[in-house]
Amino acid sequence: MFDLFFKKLEDRISLTDAEKELIKSHLIPKKLRRRQYLLQEGEVCKYAAFVTKGALRAYTVDEKDNEHIVQFALEGWMISDLYSFITGEPATYTIDALEDSELILMSQASRQELMQQIPSFLQFSYFQIQNAYIALQRRITDLISLSTEEKYTKLIKTYPHIVERVPQHMIASYLGLTPETLSRTRKQMAKNK
Amino acid sequence: MFDLFFKKLEDRISLTDAEKELIKSHLIPKKLRRRQYLLQEGEVCKYAAFVTKGALRAYTVDEKDNEHIVQFALEGWMISDLYSFITGEPATYTIDALEDSELILMSQASRQELMQQIPSFLQFSYFQIQNAYIALQRRITDLISLSTEEKYTKLIKTYPHIVERVPQHMIASYLGLTPETLSRTRKQMAKNK
DNA sequence: CGATTTTTTGAATCATATCAACGTACGTGG
DNA sequence: CCACGTACGTTGATATGATTCAAAAAATCG
Numbered sequence: 321m322f323d324l325f326f327k328k329l330e331d332r333i334s335l336t337d338a339e340k341e342l343i344k345s346h347l348i349p350k351k352l353r354r355r356q357y358l359l360q361e362g363e364v365c366k367y368a369a370f371v372t373k374g375a376l377r378a379y380t381v382d383e384k385d386n387e388h389i390v391q392f393a394l395e396g397w398m399i400s401d402l403y404s405f406i407t408g409e410p411a412t413y414t415i416d417a418l419e420d421s422e423l424i425l426m427s428q429a430s431r432q433e434l435m436q437q438i439p440s441f442l443q444f445s446y447f448q449i450q451n452a453y454i455a456l457q458r459r460i461t462d463l464i465s466l467s468t469e470e471k472y473t474k475l476i477k478t479y480p481h482i483v484e485r486v487p488q489h490m491i492a493s494y495l496g497l498t499p500e501t502l503s504r505t506r507k508q509m510a511k512n513k
Numbered sequence: 514m515f516d517l518f519f520k521k522l523e524d525r526i527s528l529t530d531a532e533k534e535l536i537k538s539h540l541i542p543k544k545l546r547r548r549q550y551l552l553q554e555g556e557v558c559k560y561a562a563f564v565t566k567g568a569l570r571a572y573t574v575d576e577k578d579n580e581h582i583v584q585f586a587l588e589g590w591m592i593s594d595l596y597s598f599i600t601g602e603p604a605t606y607t608i609d610a611l612e613d614s615e616l617i618l619m620s621q622a623s624r625q626e627l628m629q630q631i632p633s634f635l636q637f638s639y640f641q642i643q644n645a646y647i648a649l650q651r652r653i654t655d656l657i658s659l660s661t662e663e664k665y666t667k668l669i670k671t672y673p674h675i676v677e678r679v680p681q682h683m684i685a686s687y688l689g690l691t692p693e694t695l696s697r698t699r700k701q702m703a704k705n706k
Numbered sequence: 707c708g709a710t711t712t713t714t715t716g717a718a719t720c721a722t723a724t725c726a727a728c729g730t731a732c733g734t735g736g
Numbered sequence: 737c738c739a740c741g742t743a744c745g746t747t748g749a750t751a752t753g754a755t756t757c758a759a760a761a762a763a764t765c766g
Contacts, residue, residue, distance in 0.1 A: 330655045336666035373623040380654055390650060403647045412654075435639075439632060446628075446639045453642055457583060458615075458650040461573055463656045464689035468722085488745065496657035501722055503746055659763085680712065694754055696714055 321349060324372045325424050326443060332447055333440040342437060345362060352417040359415040365404035372395050374421025377487055378413040379493070382417035389494040392418075392482050398448065405478075440501075460469035463496060468505050471495050515540060517565045518617050521589060525640055526633040535630060539623035545569075545610040552608040558597035560618035564590050567614025568678055571606040571684070582687040585611075585675050591641070611679060626696075656689060661698050664688045 322344060324343050329335065344495070348367070352358060358376060359365050369376070371393045378391040378399055389411060393399035404411035405428055426434075435442040462471055472495065483491060488506075489499035497505075515537060516700050528536070537589065542562070545551060551569060562569070562600035564586045571584040571592055583606060586592035598621055619627075628635040655664055666690065669676050676684060681699075682692035690698075 380658060382658055386658075388654065390654050390657075397581070402650070404641070406643070407753085435636075439635075442632075442635055442639060443628075446635060446642070449639070449642050449646055450595070453646045453649065456646065456653060457595070459653060460649060460656065461581065461583050463653065464583075464687070465573060465579075476634055487743085489743095494657070498723060499745075500724080506723090507746080576748080682712065691755060692713075693715085697754090700714080 321373075321426065322347060324396060325370055328370075329441075331442055333359055333444050335438070339438050339441075343434060343441070344435060346426055348425040348427075350423045350425050352421045352423060354417055354420050355428075357414065357416045357424070358440055359401060359411055359413070361412060362410045364405075364408055365401040365411045368398060368400040368402075368405055368416075368431065370424040370426075371395055371399065372422045374422060374423075375418040376421060376423075377418055377473065377486075377490065378415045380413055387493055388496075389490055390485060392479075392486045392490075392494065394485070396480060397454075402505075418490075468495075468497060468501060469509060471497075472509075475499060486506065514542060514567075515617065518563055518620060520695075521563075522634075522637055526637050528631070528633065531630050532634075536627060536634070539619055539627060541619050541620075543616045545616060547610055547613050547615045550607065552597075552604055552615070553596060554605060554607045554608070556597075558594040558604045560587045560620055560653045561591060561593040561595075561598055561624065562586075562608075563617040563619070563625045564588055564592065565617060567606055567616075568611040569614060569616075570611055570679075570683065571608045573606055580686055583685055585672075585679060585683075587678070587688065588592075589673060596696040611683075640645075661690060661694060662670055662702060663697060664690075664703075665695065 323349070326335075326340065329343075335472075345361060345421060350369075352374070353485075358367075358369060361381070376393045376399050377389050378393075379389045379399065381387055387434045391399060399415060401411040401413045401415070403408060403409065404413075408428075423462065431445075462474055466474065472491075475491065475495065491504035492499045517526075517530075518540070521538075531703045543562075544689065545567070550561075551562060552571075554574070554602065566588060569586045569592050570582050571586075571594065572580045572582045574580050584592060592608060594604040594608070595607045596602065597606075601621075624638075628638060655667055666682075668684065668688065681695060685695035690693065
């Protein structure tokens with residue numbers, strides 16, 4: 321149940337049995353069916369989610385009802401509306417499941433307590449978000465500097481598993497393109513190969 | 514000299530005099546002239562910089578010699594090639610000064626020691642990068658969902674001080690546009706007002 | 707003041723979005 | 737398990753918006 325979660329933790333830091341028990345007492349398992357919401361825009365994000373199985377996405381919807389995907393999360397990833405989670409303000413993102421999924425939830429209160437009680441948990445959280453930050457900075461670099469084809473090629477290389485499991489029009493959304501443009505770009509790429 | 518730095522720190526956490534002294538012993542002041550490099554692509558990023566005065570930018574250069582600005586840093590901001598800084602791999606970004614600037618540098622070794630010795634310093638670092646992460650996520654959302662005009666409008670609202678101090682063609686670069694496009698968009702906006 | 711950088715403008719070209727239609731695959735309930 | 741309805745990907749025609757290249761005007765620096 322919590323195996324993947326503790327594997328990730330203990331990859332980076334070491335924990336005593338007592339610490340592991342304390343952490344466990346704050347974890348909330350949750351299953352989500354395909355298309356089910358974890359969070360809707362306007363709600364407060366009460367939980368950060370760790371994905372143990374399945375796939376989720378976070379996205380905004382604009383005035384023309386177009387969805388813009390900010391993040392995917394597969395097994396081993398975290399997902400939340402972090403701003404809403406830490407401030408208690410209404411969420412700007414909607415999060416839902418792309419497949420039947422299993423999550424581990426943690427509330428803000430729990431997270432704060434664990435960070436206070438267990439120094440290495442804070443350490444871990446710091447490493448986590450530091451890596452996430454680097455990944456976002458790379459994505460920004462790609463968004464402002466690459467051509468459509470390069471963006472797609474790089475995505476395949478960096479996250480092959482995402483491209484395999486997620487519908488193509490959602491990939492387009494994640495890259496800031498229309499589905500038609502991505503379809504045509506792929507056709508072009510196939511021809512030139 | 515270190516006033517702004519400690520103000521930022523003590524906004525969030527409280528420090529004993531001994532802790533402050535320890536931190537001070539790891540800080541390296543540095544002045545940078547306009548157009549001077551702090552880091553060049555390919556070098557290892559030895560220091561994270563805190564800006565006490567002036568303005569810097571981090572950017573990549575593509576095959577066509579176009580610069581793509583990933584980040585600006587004004588007073589009170591941090592700037593570095595974080596990936597290179599923590600891994601010791603060659604930097605992918607170049608960092609230089611847009612104005613004569615004053616910085617406080619900290620090495621990776623210093624940062625690690627301070628995070629180990631001073632729990633609240635780790636706390637602080639965590640808050641910092643968490644906020645930086647949220648800002649990047651917002652920027653990605655804007656890049657994939659807004660029109661050119663909306664991107665510019667939002668930038669003015671969010672970072673008015675940046676728009677005032679940075680040449681317009683660099684703003685364009687930051688938004689993923691050509692200078693010509695931003696110039697024309699601004700003209701259009703002025704007309705419609 | 708002269709030199710350089712920056713912004714603006716114009717015209718031509720290229721890339722992407724949009725709207726509509728079609729074929730296919732898929733999952734969902736009977 | 738089949739059939740229906742929805743979701744998904746592709747394609748075409750057209751419109752819109754952005755880039756490119758060149759040049760000149762404006763602003764800034766030393």
